[in-house]
Amino acid sequence: MSTILALPPVARRVVELREQVKAWRNAGLKVALVPTMGALHEGHLTLVRAALEYADKVVVSIFVNPTQFGPTEDFDAYPRTLDADRANLATAGAALVYAPTVAEMYPDGFATAITVSGVSEGLCGDLRPGHFSGVATVVTKFLVQAMPDVAAFGEKDYQQLQVIRRLVRDLDIPVTILGVPTVREADGLARSSRNAYLSAESRKVAPALYRTLQDTAAAIRAGAAVDTALEAGKRAILAAGFASVDYLELRAADGLAPLSDLDRPARILVAAYLGKTRLIDNIAV
Numbered sequence: 001m002s003t004i005l006a007l008p009p010v011a012r013r014v015v016e017l018r019e020q021v022k023a024w025r026n027a028g029l030k031v032a033l034v035p036t037m038g039a040l041h042e043g044h045l046t047l048v049r050a051a052l053e054y055a056d057k058v059v060v061s062i063f064v065n066p067t068q069f070g071p072t073e074d075f076d077a078y079p080r081t082l083d084a085d086r087a088n089l090a091t092a093g094a095a096l097v098y099a100p101t102v103a104e105m106y107p108d109g110f111a112t113a114i115t116v117s118g119v120s121e122g123l124c125g126d127l128r129p130g131h132f133s134g135v136a137t138v139v140t141k142f143l144v145q146a147m148p149d150v151a152a153f154g155e156k157d158y159q160q161l162q163v164i165r166r167l168v169r170d171l172d173i174p175v176t177i178l179g180v181p182t183v184r185e186a187d188g189l190a191r192s193s194r195n196a197y198l199s200a201e202s203r204k205v206a207p208a209l210y211r212t213l214q215d216t217a218a219a220i221r222a223g224a225a226v227d228t229a230l231e232a233g234k235r236a237i238l239a240a241g242f243a244s245v246d247y248l249e250l251r252a253a254d255g256l257a258p259l260s261d262l263d264r265p266a267r268i269l270v271a272a273y274l275g276k277t278r279l280i281d282n283i284a285v
């Protein structure tokens with residue numbers, strides 16, 4: 001006999017979210033938050049499972065945040081799949097979906113923005129002006145609204161994770177930020193909602209991004225000059241069939257300072273266009 005899992009309820013208003021979180025707290029339960037923009041895949045469900053190791057109840061926010069999209073980006077086209085998302089979240093054990101409207105998050109007259117300097121600059125920060133301020137503002141709001149004990153974010157968006165760690169430290173927000181390793185397809189492609197945009201042909205090319213990260217990391221670990229290894233990596237990505245490379249860089253794992261030598265724990269980060277789809281990924285070195 002198959003078991004039908006109850007779908008997690010949906011809170012649309014911040015007051016509903018707060019009432020539920022307060023009830024859990026009064027019952028002595030720990031609460032985690034997993035912020036998402038929906039179109040959930042295995043990567044998001046892994047965040048929920050990871051959060052459940054630290055908390056009794058997991059709230060998943062689903063909100064396609066307009067302030068983190070540039071004017072020519074895919075805000076309107078971004079997939080919105082609430083029913084399927086709830087069904088997936090039921091299997092992962094989420095207790096509540098928080099899916100506020102844009103008006104609930106940004107009421108008329110909303111005039112505040114959080115800007116995190118340093119870690120927001122360079123990499124995606126230069127190529128997507130305003131993106132990290134949009135992310136920092138919405139994540140700060142979610143943390144203040146839910147007041148979770150723990151909040152989980154994927155390492156796939158490594159620069160975003162660094163921005164969030166910085167703002168939580170700087171603003172003394174009492175939450176533990178959990179960075180969860182990237183979930184990959186069998187061929188190495190990092191799971192992402194935007195993979196849905198790839199044509200069948202592009203999908204075959206896409207794993208070259210992770211392969212190049214691995215090869216570049218191996219070359220640097222073996223003592224290759226960082227610049228030479230990164231240039232070779234860019235050439236390999238283009239040769240595989242990518243249209244352009246936004247960046248392929250070696251950065252400090254903590255704080256993202258640019259590195260020209262491997263003199264501390266580091267990360268290689270990449271962003272490249274495959275057709276019209278921009279893919280990002282990163283790897284520890």
Ligand code: PAF
Nearest residue numbers: 035036037065135138157
């Ligand atoms: O990573 C995402 O899905 C988004 O940037 C986040 C953290 C949910 C903020 O909108």
